[in-house]
Amino acid sequence: MPPTRTPKLAVWKFASCDGCQLSLLNCEDELLEVTEHITIAYFPEATRAVIRGPYDISLVEGSITTSHDAERIHQIRRNSKKLVSIGACATAGGIQALRNFTDVQKLIKAVYPSPQYIETLKKSTPIADHVFVDYELRGCPISKSQLLETLACLINNRKPPVPTYSVCQECKTKGNVCGLVTHGPPCLGPVTQAGCGALCPTYHRGCFGCFGPKESANTSSLSQIWAAAGMSSEDLMLLFRSFNATAEVFRKESEIHESAHH
Amino acid sequence: MKAHTINVETLARVEGEGAIRIKVRGQTIQELVLNIYEPPRLFEGFLRGRKFLEVPDITARICGICPVAYQMSSVQALERLLGVTVDPRVRDLRRLLYCGEWIESHALHVYLLHAPDFLGTQDAIQLAKSHPDVVKEGLRLKKIGNEILRVVGGREIHPINVRVGGFYRSPEPSEFDELKKDLDWAIEASIRTIRFVSTFRFPDFDRPYLFVSLHHPEEYAITEGRIAASDGMDIDVSEFESNFIEEHVPHSNALHAVRTDGRLYFVGPLARFNLNFAQLTPIAREESEKAGLHGKCMNPFQSIIVRSVELLYACQEALRLIKAYQPPPFQQVTPKAGIGWGATEAPRGLLYHRYRINDRGSVLDAKIIPPTAQNQKSIEEDLREYVLKHHELPTDRLTLECEQAVRNYDPCISCATHFVSLEKVDDHLPHLSSSGESHGKDERPPALPQQ
Numbered sequence: 223m224p225p226t227r228t229p230k231l232a233v234w235k236f237a238s239c240d241g242c243q244l245s246l247l248n249c250e251d252e253l254l255e256v257t258e259h260i261t262i263a264y265f266p267e268a269t270r271a272v273i274r275g276p277y278d279i280s281l282v283e284g285s286i287t288t289s290h291d292a293e294r295i296h297q298i299r300r301n302s303k304k305l306v307s308i309g310a311c312a313t314a315g316g317i318q319a320l321r322n323f324t325d326v327q328k329l330i331k332a333v334y335p336s337p338q339y340i341e342t343l344k345k346s347t348p349i350a351d352h353v354f355v356d357y358e359l360r361g362c363p364i365s366k367s368q369l370l371e372t373l374a375c376l377i378n379n380r381k382p383p384v385p386t387y388s389v390c391q392e393c394k395t396k397g398n399v400c401g402l403v404t405h406g407p408p409c410l411g412p413v414t415q416a417g418c419g420a421l422c423p424t425y426h427r428g429c430f431g432c433f434g435p436k437e438s439a440n441t442s443s444l445s446q447i448w449a450a451a452g453m454s455s456e457d458l459m460l461l462f463r464s465f466n467a468t469a470e471v472f473r474k475e476s477e478i479h480e481s482a483h484h
Numbered sequence: 485m486k487a488h489t490i491n492v493e494t495l496a497r498v499e500g501e502g503a504i505r506i507k508v509r510g511q512t513i514q515e516l517v518l519n520i521y522e523p524p525r526l527f528e529g530f531l532r533g534r535k536f537l538e539v540p541d542i543t544a545r546i547c548g549i550c551p552v553a554y555q556m557s558s559v560q561a562l563e564r565l566l567g568v569t570v571d572p573r574v575r576d577l578r579r580l581l582y583c584g585e586w587i588e589s590h591a592l593h594v595y596l597l598h599a600p601d602f603l604g605t606q607d608a609i610q611l612a613k614s615h616p617d618v619v620k621e622g623l624r625l626k627k628i629g630n631e632i633l634r635v636v637g638g639r640e641i642h643p644i645n646v647r648v649g650g651f652y653r654s655p656e657p658s659e660f661d662e663l664k665k666d667l668d669w670a671i672e673a674s675i676r677t678i679r680f681v682s683t684f685r686f687p688d689f690d691r692p693y694l695f696v697s698l699h700h701p702e703e704y705a706i707t708e709g710r711i712a713a714s715d716g717m718d719i720d721v722s723e724f725e726s727n728f729i730e731e732h733v734p735h736s737n738a739l740h741a742v743r744t745d746g747r748l749y750f751v752g753p754l755a756r757f758n759l760n761f762a763q764l765t766p767i768a769r770e771e772s773e774k775a776g777l778h779g780k781c782m783n784p785f786q787s788i789i790v791r792s793v794e795l796l797y798a799c800q801e802a803l804r805l806i807k808a809y810q811p812p813p814f815q816q817v818t819p820k821a822g823i824g825w826g827a828t829e830a831p832r833g834l835l836y837h838r839y840r841i842n843d844r845g846s847v848l849d850a851k852i853i854p855p856t857a858q859n860q861k862s863i864e865e866d867l868r869e870y871v872l873k874h875h876e877l878p879t880d881r882l883t884l885e886c887e888q889a890v891r892n893y894d895p896c897i898s899c900a901t902h903f904v905s906l907e908k909v910d911d912h913l914p915h916l917s918s919s920g921e922s923h924g925k926d927e928r929p930p931a932l933p934q935q
């Protein structure tokens with residue numbers, strides 16, 4: 223057993239795909255070393271062992287979509303010194319927040335033959351709508367290196383450095399040709415927070431905003447450029463309304479195009 | 485007469501959230517529920533109105549462990565709908581990507597999730613203390629699978645390179661240079677894996693499963709094929725919904741899939757192995773036989789051997805595809821109205837998709853049936869049989885073995901677009917109320933009446 227003063231880590235799941243917590247297990251080269259510095263106290267995806275709280279660090283994946291989960295997150299907050307929400311579901315409500323723009327009962331009827339059995343909230347909401355969050359790691363999924371960096375900072379009482387600049391900066395570093403000036407595919411790079419390494423532009427497609435809006439993103443200016451290039455208001459609405467659809471800046475922009483579309 | 489109340493509030497070492505609750509008195513099972521409390525995310529609902537090109541990116545988000553499976557079943561369905569036949573080089577590159585996911589997912593399950601059950605530890609981290617080389621080998625295998633996903637797909641989780649019609653970008657052949665060496669090692673390591681896991685002690689638990697999987701005459705079916713069953717069924721993917729139905733039952737609730745005649749069935753590695761043994765490579769067949777499996781395996785506890793055989797196959801297949809790799813061309817696709825069906829073999833079994841789109845390429849409706857929903861009835865039946873057979877065991881031991889019986893399936897609860905929250909066994913904060921183990925505690929009345 224590691225010494226008891228090793229910081230205790232708990233990993234919690236709400237509505238999500240499991241991918242962000244899997245990112246920790248995907249640190250194949252670092253995983254065993256991480257466990258020398260951190261005690262994994264609660265992480266059901268990885269271990270049957272349970273160590274009681276309070277926890278030094280809680281990683282929270284997923285969004286709040288049930289009344290039960292809205293209660294549970296408060297219990298977790300009370301038992302966590304530092305709470306870090308990880309991924310687009312936890313930081314912005316995730317893809318399942320598309321329900322927020324429609325009548326959730328209609329969606330349920332589309333999926334389930336016996337809708338009366340289903341209990342769910344009208345909206346999918348991020349963790350920070352419910353409790354105080356110390357740090358947020360964006361992304362769908364999160365970046366492994368940002369996760370490791372954050373854990374290292376937290377156990378050394380430092381503030382995790384998370385970039386607030388846009389994907390464009392990463393794109394320039396990679397030497398990619400800019401799609402915006404060469405009439406490439408629609409790209410959210412200029413308004414999206416860095417973190418993926420400008421992955422989509424590197425693979426010859428436009429950014430679709432996995433890391434959510436960057437600080438002071440000028441979405442309307444970007445929309446004007448794409449509209450002038452022939453993009454319909456429907457397509458602009460869909461572009462801003464995906465994995466971070468309810469992040470405020472993206473939500474407002476998509477609603478503008480939604481009203482233009484109807 | 486021995487009585488047990490088995491109450492596992494949070495199943496560990498599975499993907500997603502589930503619980504089991506079993507009440508047994510002697511030979512009578514009073515209650516048996518695999519309770520899936522993963523919250524509903526309603527993918528099939530919000531896919532309506534999205535553009536067909538977005539579908540592989542959106543459906544990937546159903547599951548962080550098998551996003552490629554969702555991308556592959558959806559592009560297959562949409563290409564069939566559009567009447568697009570992809571270039572054989574596209575087909576091969578997709579198969580390579582899929583092999584990467586199989587390697588990553590199977591190595592994760594064999595080493596990190598399943599092996600600790602047989603070696604008596606709570607997790608792979610503890611296992612790394614007694615068997616450091618085993619865990620390191622497993623992690624390296626897993627990393628090689630992820631590396632294939634990264635090179636072909638752009639990243640390990642939710643790859644971004646899959647497109648209806650092909651790929652956004654074709655990797656340069658030189659990007660696979662390192663992987664060739666890695667895969668040579670991985671093939672040897674997978675053989676060691678098969679030999680190692682076949683030494684585990686397995687409960688005597690053969691079951692009369694009805695197996696269902698894709699079948700392809702020329703290859704071990706992963707990316708395409710007809711749907712076959714061990715009772716001789718052989719149908720086109722478009723006939724899936726006339727041969728299988730989903731039931732919405734109140735107790736735990738996924739939509740349970742059954743055959744139209746009500747029979748439950750089994751999908752996943754065991755089904756593939758039994759139906760497609762002849763399509764494995766000679767080495768994979770030979771190693772299976774050395775491990776004691778002569779083209780047949782009816783014991784779900786031995787699925788760890790079968791997964792290891794598939795791991796070997798996927799490594800060999802990935803190496804073959806890399807050696808023959810030629811960058812595929814880019815193919816434009818234009819929307820048209822229609823309906824299309826797709827099915828591929830996710831690491832956990834058959835994954836079926838159906839889409840209808842209009843002439844502008846907007847999704848009108850979607851149907852997705854994940855493997856774990858199809859296996860849920862089998863899991864419950866295994867638990868029932870197991871508990872009746874072993875009711876003389878102490879409750880703690882029986883609880884652990886029941887958990888193991890669930891882990892045999894490598895269930896992916898997050899996959900379940902269908903899985904819904906109906907009742908809570910507990911508040912999932914076991915540590916807040918008591919120290920130590922959270923298992924085998926008190927029983928609580930279910931929120932809904934049981935059938």
